[in-house]
Amino acid sequence: MAKKDSNFITARESRRISKENLKITRKLDKRLSRKHVPESEFLTQMKDPGNVVEFDDLHTYFFTDVGTVKAVDGVSFNVPVGKTIGIVGESGCGKSVTSLSLMQLVQRPNGQVVSGEMRLNLGDKAYDVAKMPIEAMQKIRGNVVSMIFQEPMTSLNPVFRIGFQLDEVIKLHNPDMNDEEVKQRSVEAIKMVGIPDAEGIYERYPHELSGGMRQRIVIAMALVCNPRLIIADEPTTALDVTIQAQILELLRKLKGEINASIMLITHDLGVIAEMADYVVVMYAGRVVEKGLADEVFLDPRHPYTIGLMESKPVINKKVDRLYSIPGSVPNPVNMPDYCYFRDRCEKCVAKCQGKYPPEMHVSSTHIVSCWRYENATDKR
Numbered sequence: 001m002a003k004k005d006s007n008f009i010t011a012r013e014s015r016r017i018s019k020e021n022l023k024i025t026r027k028l029d030k031r032l033s034r035k036h037v038p039e040s041e042f043l044t045q046m047k048d049p050g051n052v053v054e055f056d057d058l059h060t061y062f063f064t065d066v067g068t069v070k071a072v073d074g075v076s077f078n079v080p081v082g083k084t085i086g087i088v089g090e091s092g093c094g095k096s097v098t099s100l101s102l103m104q105l106v107q108r109p110n111g112q113v114v115s116g117e118m119r120l121n122l123g124d125k126a127y128d129v130a131k132m133p134i135e136a137m138q139k140i141r142g143n144v145v146s147m148i149f150q151e152p153m154t155s156l157n158p159v160f161r162i163g164f165q166l167d168e169v170i171k172l173h174n175p176d177m178n179d180e181e182v183k184q185r186s187v188e189a190i191k192m193v194g195i196p197d198a199e200g201i202y203e204r205y206p207h208e209l210s211g212g213m214r215q216r217i218v219i220a221m222a223l224v225c226n227p228r229l230i231i232a233d234e235p236t237t238a239l240d241v242t243i244q245a246q247i248l249e250l251l252r253k254l255k256g257e258i259n260a261s262i263m264l265i266t267h268d269l270g271v272i273a274e275m276a277d278y279v280v281v282m283y284a285g286r287v288v289e290k291g292l293a294d295e296v297f298l299d300p301r302h303p304y305t306i307g308l309m310e311s312k313p314v315i316n317k318k319v320d321r322l323y324s325i326p327g328s329v330p331n332p333v334n335m336p337d338y339c340y341f342r343d344r345c346e347k348c349v350a351k352c353q354g355k356y357p358p359e360m361h362v363s364s365t366h367i368v369s370c371w372r373y374e375n376a377t378d379k380r
Helices: 011-032 093-101 132-138 161-173 179-192 198-202 211-223 241-258 267-275 293-298 303-310
Strands: 049-065 067-082 084-088 111-119 126-128 145-148 229-233 261-266 276-283 286-292
Touching: 011 049, 011 111, 049 093, 049 179, 049 261, 067 084, 067 111, 067 261, 067 276, 067 286, 084 093, 093 111, 093 145, 093 211, 093 229, 145 179, 145 211, 161 179, 161 198, 161 211, 179 198, 179 211, 211 241, 229 241, 229 286, 241 261, 241 267, 261 267, 276 293, 276 303, 286 293, 286 303
Parallel strands: 084 261, 084 276, 145 229, 229 261
Antiparallel strands: 049 067, 049 111, 111 126, 276 286
């Protein structure tokens, strides 16, 4: 007799799950859709005023007909003012969902932030984005926090001119500016990202620009309101190596000019090593290691981080076959209660058979979730 697939569910079970999930999503949606909510309901205090954002035990789930996908399952890390945080991990580990949660752009109603805090520092006060209604978030998105999306051709509207799309962002957050002032700022933003003939580009459509120029326009849209935090989600995807270097240099230059912080999301360890001050390594919706860039790159501790480092090609090093981490990511609907990486790990210890490991400090800034470092912080 064939063994029953553990992921198979009956139609009746699927309907039951759908009804339960519908109740949950309606309740969460109602919370965000409220209007005229007093500011006191989402005001909070930063644990460290030197941070622009603090993610504290964030849980973002997607409710589907076959079960609940825990895309972000207890993520905690900080983004210091004026610094670049590199978030690295394989596809599907929760990098983009974490950033979309902060922007309140997770696809609703199926996707919801179910618990945790995202404290956003505005200078004179702080908001908990997880509690903010959509009405209040619209004043923050694109103004205080902006995002450079992964694919510029899908981020730009093909039927509107570049200038119109830039003007729209400025007008939304600066209603007192007249049309001439808005246009002037848009042209200045185009010049700022290093595109010649800014006046001519202002009148063009997205399809008339090259991939690199479109990516620069998306960056200009993200920076036009001088945000405190820039989220760059794979900003160099699908660009050739020369343009990648230009885009990264542009981000580094502009960060200094407007004193913004950057959340740089990528799977490219080379980009992280070049750009980031701090590194956060994610796996299956959780942070498995975080610390200063030098600590994580020169002294990786978690077996997953070590595997990522070993799988990257090295110039002038000849190998017969590139290393790859064995196994595959566990099913996101039925995640185990032990370490998510255990079944792929080549460095397991006896305690790995137990519950998921908590955060353990290798140093004051270097943190890893692995039982191998429970008793000795200097153990490798």
